[in-house]
Amino acid sequence: MHTQTIDQWLFSRADDPDASAKRYDDAPWRAVAVPHDWSVEEEFSATFSSGTGYLPGGIGWYRAHVPTAGLGLREDNVVRLVFHGVYKNAEVWVNGYHLGRRPSGHARFSFDVSEILAYATDDDLVISVRVDHTDISDSRWYNGSGLTRRVDLEVHEPVHLREHGTVVTTLAADAAEATIRIEQTLINSTAEQVAVHARHELTSLTTGRIHVAEVSAEIAPGASSSTSTDMRIAEPELWSDDDPRLQRLTTTLSWTGGAASGEAQYSEVIGIRTFRFDPDHGFSINGDARILTGVCLHEDAGCLGTAVPVEVWLRRLLALKEMGCNAVRMAHNPHAPELYTLCDALGFYVIDEAFDEWENAKNKWWQGHNVYPPRHQGYASDFPEWHGRDLTSMVEGGRNHPSIIAWSIGNEIDYPNDPYASPLFTEMTGNNDANKPDAERVYDPTRPDIRRLTTIARNLARIVRESDRTRPVTLAAAFPELSSHTGLFEPLDVVGYNYKEHLYEDDHRRFPGTPFLGSENSHRYADWQAVTGNEFIAGQFLWTGIDYLGEAHGWPIHGSGAGLLTLAGFPKHTWHLRRSWWSDEPLAHLVVRPFAEGETSFWSHPVSRSVDFAAAGPTEVLCFARADEVRLTVGGQQVDVEWDDEHGYWRGVVPALTGPVEVQTLRGGTEVATDRLESAGEPAILEAVVWRPPTDAAARCASAGLPAGAVVQIECTIRDAGGAVARGDVLVEASVEGGELLGLENGDLADVTPYLLPQRRTLDGRLIVFVRVDGPASVRLRAEGLEDARVVIE
Secondary structure (H helix, E strand, C coil): CEEEECCEEEEECCCCHHHHCCCCCCCCCEEEECCCCCHHHCCCCCCCCCCCCCCCCEEEEEEEEEEHHHHCCCCCCEEEEEECCCECCEEEEECCEEEEEECCCCCCEEEECHHHHHCCCCCEEEEEEEEEECCCCCCCCCCCCECCCCEEEEEECCEEEEEEEEEEEEEEECCCEEEEEEEEEEEECCCCCEEEEEEEEEEECCCCCEEEEEEEEEECCCCEEEEEEEEEEECCCCCCCCCCCCEEEEEEEEEEECCEEEEEEEEEEECCCCEEEECCCEEEECCEEECEEEEEECCCCHHHCCCCCHHHHHHHHHHHHHHCCCEEEECCCCCCHHHHHHHHHHCCEEEEECCCCCCCCCCECCCCCCCCCCECCCHHHCHHHHHHHHHHHHHHHHCCCCCEEEEEEEECCCCCCCCCECCCCCECCCCCCCCCCHHHCECCCCCCECCHHHHHHHHHHHHHHHHCCCCCEEEEECCHHHHCCCCCCCCCCCEEEECCHHHHHHHHHHCCCCCEEEEEECCCHHHHHHHHCCCCEEEEEECCCECEEEEEEECCEEEECCCCECCCCCECHHHHHHHHHHCCCCCCEEEEEECCCCCCCCCCCCCECCCCCCCCCCEEEEEECCCCEEEEEECCEEECCEEECCCCEEEEEECCCCCCEEEEEEECCEEEEEEEECCCCCCCEEEEEECCCCHHHHHHHHHCCCCCCCEEEEEEEEECCCCCECCCCCEEEEEEEEEEEEEEECCCCCCCCCCCCCEEECECCEEEEEEEEEEEEEEEEECCCCCCEEEEEC
8 A cells, every 4th residue: 555645735714615626716815734623723813713713713725736657556446535624614625526414523533535546637635624614612622723733645456455444352461471363444446357366474673573463364346354473472572651662564465367466555553561440450561560640631622722743742642651641541533643643653642532421412612611511513413423433443543552541421411400400309419510500510311311421422332332342431421429329320431530430339339340540630749649548540531631621710710720730831830740649759849938828728829930039028948849857948947847748749938039949859868969059140041942752752653653853842931040931921033044933832821822923922031942944044133222042953
């Protein structure tokens, strides 16, 4: 098989129905690189929906011209056009032929264009795509608009694999030996019966070791046949989060039959591992116990929208990995295929999730979070017709990724009165009940009955198991107090609870044979202790790993600040706090805030690393560290500190900040980490540093076939004369020679400066600049009163 990615397109925001025609004049259209998100290119406005980040949707058209001569086609080739996700309501034409539509903005879909190519009168293959995202209150978070994921043309031989036609299963594995099963569905599109021989080569991407298995089949003309063979591997290189060993499976098909003969080759990256969710002992990988220290992730990256390059996800995931994160829940839909490959390469366990709503729409906030009345646009209108195809697409597309450990069929579909109800209660309470009208909190018999969810869950679980029986089916329950009594858990293999840690122990006794995990959790120390204190809980998934656009509380705030990283990918103080719980690496991180009598919670009022030695008043100093002992001084004077067991950090209080704040953390009497706070000066230096991944991470990604290097990320920091991060923020302007400026992001969720502008203010002295290059380039950064910073990209 040969695959050509179609990344150069022409784009128009006008809705012209004639744009589907091959002869249409698209010369005035704008050239764009796909993946592309048009919404993030336009201006924020309070007239748009708060839920989707105050950015517009609308209708857009894309057209691509592909020279077929470069494909090397023969008459007997089978050609497939593959879209990995279009948000949303995509309609597709090729050379003026209408191929079909796909409502979902997250599903992979494809068309066989072989016959249409046979009718072509010239070398110009014209692909036209209409995208309709006019219902901008269709989601509770930002999803972007357009060809937000890559588009491929696949050229197959007449004897070829069915789409998603390879299934690799680890039957058994330990340090001594592993057995994997390779199942394939072969298609013979010739007019002759053929004898097919398949040779499988499994090559370690770490050591280069090769294992071989072979199988043969006879296939009638125009028919398909399934093959299966087991491969035994001595001393296997197993995949896990701390050592993600990958293998490349290359299948060579050769066939003969009548006058027909030929050869085709297919390749994909897999991993060998076994895992288990145990109802008493939680999660294990290859027989080793593991706690899932996970985060939930949405798809956008601030100024890049949902068209996020691999390099940007790599930087973000490595920051989460450094924090101690080992798992990701894809909230609340399938994500771009490159993200799963990154999780394979870097060692993240993945819960893939299909839906946020089923046949009835949830509340969609458009005037601020939980501000009534809501709207009810969204996927629910397409669920009855499309759920089976969309769910199967997710499972078939992901079932060979070693990182994926569970399929989630829904998120909070049992949310009280949103929209399902039950007579088993008189007042419903859930996770977002603040400011709800009284009528929204009581039983209403005219609403859909919550028992209907059990029927749908059974059907969805059946669909999943038809494509994959090796992974458990799960669901993120919002209201298990009720759902555990209505049968909703019965079709599930693993049950996820959202923010309901207080139910763990009782429900473990009620369902002793059911594994549990925290599918969505707050950042509180008590919720982490609910995992460490209960061996039967497989782990937790924090809401959320990274800030995201949408789910906003009101203008001008246009995103959620629930993340451990900002939209710019910089760690927050919560990242350091979480690292002190999740990682064994030495750490010392100081923050301060005005002392409030009787208040110790980290969440009650903001902390900062900005200190002013002249400021009056008592100050609370917090230190995040995993240590036996913490020694704190302020202005050279020793300060008593104590461990706050309720909130998970060390704290001390001083009458005033009289000088530098310094801390030493010790283990076994030996110093392992230090930190220091000093009063920051005025901005003096504009520092610009190109972010580069560690060599081993870059090598893992390259061996897994991930592209890298086209997008450069420049981290900018405003420093004072002494080299510390300066106080105050400045406006930074960027210009690029030899490349394309993709955007600047500071992570400030209240900054509604249009993302298309080449300038942005720093936030806490930092921002990041994204540049696309295909050769030598230079980037110049300017800030008033500071010397320009120039970055040369070789």
